[in-house]
Amino acid sequence: MTMEQTPLVEVTALRKFFPIKKGLLRRTIGNVRAVDGVSFSINAGETLGLVGESGCGKSTVGRVVLRLIEPSAGSIKIKGADITGLKRQDLRPLRRQMQIVFQDPFSSLNPRIRVGDIVGEPLKVHNVGDKKDRADRVAQLFQRVGLRPDQMNNYPHQFSGGQRQRVSIARALALDPGFIVADEPVSALDVSIQAQVINLLMDLQRERQLSYLFISHNLAVVEHISHRVAVMYLGRIVEYADKTSLFAKPLHPYTEALLAAVPLPDPSLKRTKHRVEGDVPSPINPPSGCHFHPRCPYAEPRCKVEAPVLRDVAPGRQVACHLR
Amino acid sequence: MTTNVNTMKFSFMDNVLYQAKRYPLGVAGAIIMTVFVFAALFATTVAPLDPFSTNAKASLAKPGGVFLMGADMMGRDVFSRLIHGARVSLAVALGATCIGSGFGAVIGLACGYIGGWFDLLVQRVTEVMQALPLLVMALVITASLGPSLPNTIIAIAIPLIPTVSRVVRSNVLSLREMPYVEAAKAIGMSEWRIAAIHVLPNTLAPLIVLATAQLGSTILTEASLSFLGLGVPEPYPSWGRMLSESAAEYVRTAPWLVIFPGLAISLVVFGSNLLGDALRDALDPRQRD
Numbered sequence: 001m002t003m004e005q006t007p008l009v010e011v012t013a014l015r016k017f018f019p020i021k022k023g024l025l026r027r028t029i030g031n032v033r034a035v036d037g038v039s040f041s042i043n044a045g046e047t048l049g050l051v052g053e054s055g056c057g058k059s060t061v062g063r064v065v066l067r068l069i070e071p072s073a074g075s076i077k078i079k080g081a082d083i084t085g086l087k088r089q090d091l092r093p094l095r096r097q098m099q100i101v102f103q104d105p106f107s108s109l110n111p112r113i114r115v116g117d118i119v120g121e122p123l124k125v126h127n128v129g130d131k132k133d134r135a136d137r138v139a140q141l142f143q144r145v146g147l148r149p150d151q152m153n154n155y156p157h158q159f160s161g162g163q164r165q166r167v168s169i170a171r172a173l174a175l176d177p178g179f180i181v182a183d184e185p186v187s188a189l190d191v192s193i194q195a196q197v198i199n200l201l202m203d204l205q206r207e208r209q210l211s212y213l214f215i216s217h218n219l220a221v222v223e224h225i226s227h228r229v230a231v232m233y234l235g236r237i238v239e240y241a242d243k244t245s246l247f248a249k250p251l252h253p254y255t256e257a258l259l260a261a262v263p264l265p266d267p268s269l270k271r272t273k274h275r276v277e278g279d280v281p282s283p284i285n286p287p288s289g290c291h292f293h294p295r296c297p298y299a300e301p302r303c304k305v306e307a308p309v310l311r312d313v314a315p316g317r318q319v320a321c322h323l324r
Numbered sequence: 325m326t327t328n329v330n331t332m333k334f335s336f337m338d339n340v341l342y343q344a345k346r347y348p349l350g351v352a353g354a355i356i357m358t359v360f361v362f363a364a365l366f367a368t369t370v371a372p373l374d375p376f377s378t379n380a381k382a383s384l385a386k387p388g389g390v391f392l393m394g395a396d397m398m399g400r401d402v403f404s405r406l407i408h409g410a411r412v413s414l415a416v417a418l419g420a421t422c423i424g425s426g427f428g429a430v431i432g433l434a435c436g437y438i439g440g441w442f443d444l445l446v447q448r449v450t451e452v453m454q455a456l457p458l459l460v461m462a463l464v465i466t467a468s469l470g471p472s473l474p475n476t477i478i479a480i481a482i483p484l485i486p487t488v489s490r491v492v493r494s495n496v497l498s499l500r501e502m503p504y505v506e507a508a509k510a511i512g513m514s515e516w517r518i519a520a521i522h523v524l525p526n527t528l529a530p531l532i533v534l535a536t537a538q539l540g541s542t543i544l545t546e547a548s549l550s551f552l553g554l555g556v557p558e559p560y561p562s563w564g565r566m567l568s569e570s571a572a573e574y575v576r577t578a579p580w581l582v583i584f585p586g587l588a589i590s591l592v593v594f595g596s597n598l599l600g601d602a603l604r605d606a607l608d609p610r611q612r613d
Contacts, residue, residue: 068506095512108503111610112525122511155609171507 006080007041008211009065009098009179014038014074016057016064020284033283034060036235037074039310044178045205047212049226049243051219051258053280057235058215062181065213066098067091078179096126099172103184105164109156115167116142116152122174141170145200162193169200173208181213186221198225219262223247228316231255234283234291237310240318251319253296290322298323343606350602356595360588364410371404376559384578394580396570402580405561406588412562416477416546417539417592423481425535428488429527433519435489436496443493450486458483458541459548466554473556476549480542491534495527529604536600540593547589563588 015038017031034057042048050058063069065076067083075084083094099122102108109118116138123134139149145166156164165185172180182201186194202225204210216222222229222243229246231239231254239252250256257276276295281287287294293303302322310320344351363370372392379399387394393402435443453461458480465479499505500523508518547564549555556562563585570581605611 063506066510068509092512095510098510100507100510102503102507104503108507110502110504110522110526112608113521121508121513125511125513125517157610168507171511175511 008044008046008079009042009213010077010080011041011061011065012039012075012077014061014064014076015072016060016069017072030284033235033286035064035071036286038232038235038237039074040230040237040240042179042211042213044211045209046228047205047214047226049222049229050213050215050232051217051222051229052232053217055280055283056232057283058232059183061232062100062183062213062215066100066181068100093126096122096175097177098179098181099175099177100181100183101165101168101172101185103187105161105168105188106156108168109164111156114153114155115159118156118167119152119170119174122171126175128175137174138170141173144173144204145170146196160193161189162197165189165193165197166200169197169204173204176208178209179211179213181215183215184217185214187216187218194221201225219258231258234280234286236291236320237318238292238320240310242316245314245317251313251317251324252292252321253298253323254292290320343602347602347606349598350606353595353598353600353602356591357599360410360414360592360595363407364414367408367411371401371407373401373404375400375404375408375561384574384581386578387580393584394578396566396578396581397574402566402584405566406563406584409561409563409566409585410588412473412556412560413543413546413564413589413592415473416480416556416562417542417596419477420480420484420542420546421535421539423477424484424538425488425531427481428485429492429524429531431485432489432492432527433496433524435493436500436523437515437519446489447493450489453483453486456483459545462545462549463552463554466549471554471557476546476555479549480545484538484542487538488531488534491530492527495530496523499523499526528607532600532604532607536596539596539600540589543589543592 014035015033016035017033019028020030020032021027022029036057038057038061040048050061052058060069064071067076067086071084075082077083078094078097081094083091086094109115113121116135119141120134120138123129123137128134129137135152138152142149142152147163147166147170151159156167159167168185185201186197189197198221201212205212212225214222214225226243228240228242230237231246231252233254239246239250239255241251246255247259250259254276261276278295281291281294287304288307289305290296290299290303290308293299296303300322306322308320308322310318313319313324373390377400379395382391382395382399383397385391385395385399387402391401391403393406395401396405431446435446461483462479465482466475469475469479502522505518505522508522513521543564546555546562547568550562550565551568555565567582567585567589570578574581
């Protein structure tokens with residue numbers, strides 16, 4: 001990672017705790033530590049893959065970065081400007097620069113609104129052009145994402161999952177943002193459609209110098225699209241590296257286990273016998289020391305006591321493990 | 325699935341005709357409702373006889389001849405009284421349902437959106453209101469406001485608010501978490517606009533069903549109120565009162581006094597339900613093609 005340019009997105013020590021309230025007085029009796037001190041940066045035209053098991057807080061990171069959920073602590077900078085403390089109305093113009101594509105192509109489009117209006121909605125909210133300009137722009141967007149402009153008057157239910165995801169992408173592109181959070185954008189699609197959507201996202205990135213925060217649990221997809229990868233476990237980043245070195249030699253035991261769980265397309269290949277057993281512990285009461293120690297095959301006594309910090313092990317490569 | 329049929333913009337009339345063809349039952353409901361509304365609007369010209377003039381000779385006259393649906397104890401024409409009664413009954417039914425659903429929807433939306441202490445407080449008030457039977461509450465309200473048509477409408481509308489607001493609130497709570505609402509936030513849409521464009525239209529279906537179901541019960545509540553002397557003041561006929569006045573005394577000797585008002589009430593309830601169901605489906609784009 002070179003320091004010569006300011007990153008497009010810079011997230012520092014981000015925390016999001018969801019309080020658990022109980023009783024008549026709604027007293028806080030605990031916190032769900034969904035995101036517990038996450039830092040990363042994304043350069044223009046770069047994709048950061050964020051991987052981890054269900055419930056590790058990766059989707060929460062995506063939402064907090066866009067301030068769809070308010071962070072509990074930490075800072076978020078877009079093009080060097082801190083957006084963490086901004087008021088709603090001050091944040092509005094900045095929303096043009098950052099958008100999101102959701103996982104579920106069915107619930108991410110309002111069933112009562114024509115897809116053309118869905119894609120045109122961001123333009124309307126930000127008063128871009130007049131009615132005709134907007135319709136032209138929407139038609140262009142439709143063409144760009146591989147839909148026919150004459151489908152603009154259709155309703156979402158008339159489209160397939162893949163087509164709906166294209167509508168979502170068109171909506172996200174409408175304001176020409178520099179940064180898109182893609183929250184598991186292909187997990188709900190058929191494999192053949194996944195490839196099409198991934199390729200569309202990659203083409204768009206090349207064309208428009210887009211930056212993605214690509215959230216996924218599918219390592220094969222992440223390997224294909226990402227430049228760098230952050231591995232998350234229980235609200236923390238445990239490993240952070242460029243794609244090639246991460247997939248060639250995972251350092252953190254958790255990353256190792258994740259990679260070992262990827263199905264190999266060749267049955268004659270021998271796989272390393274390394275599995276993680278059990279479930280992700282509760283983020284309400286995470287294990288002491290290293291969060292991963294109860295499931296780690298290499299755990300030592302100090303792992304139970306001392307929480308490892310994310311430290312540099314090679315240029316642009318960080319890992320949070322006492323043993324590496 | 326993606327055909328070109330829907331890509332052409334249809335005019336409003338085309339759309340109405342298209343929907344009418346798809347929901348014949350809805351059309352039947354619409355016709356029933358239109359007939360009643362017309363009867364109510366032009367009651368003075370449509371009614372063959374004066375609904376107020378008494379005639380001792382015609383007391384309890386059987387249906388047929390001048391008295392199409394017979395006459396009541398005081399010799400007043402039942403058919404004419406039914407037509408005039410449609411004014412009161414429909415005004416109360418439509419008025420109370422609209423006011424009740426309208427306020428209920430707004431309160432439910434506010435509760436679902438604002439949440440917190442506001443929601444907690446409103447929900448407790450709603451629970452207190454729901455603990456009282458509809459009629460008892462309507463009784464208390466009319467008793468304090470005094471009997472008149474607008475007061476009757478208000479008295480019947482207020483008890484409807486809790487049910488509607490609860491349904492809307494629970495719907496809003498789930499809709500607020502929908503990704504398309506998040507997407508709207510992500511593009512910087514204001515909360516008001518999100519509520520109006522994304523949340524409210526998606527609670528329409530249960531709202532319509534609820535409103536059409538309530539239409540019938542409002543007519544019956546009005547009947548009970550009138551029977552107890554707290555509805556629309558006396559000489560003016562309402563279906564409910566015509567029915568309840570004669571039910572006990574004349575059901576054997578002059579059944580037409582009970583059958584015809586009962587039929588009128590059932591027809592309106594039936595018609596509004598048919599219309600409501602068809603409207604709910606026709607307004608949902610998922611039900612097309």
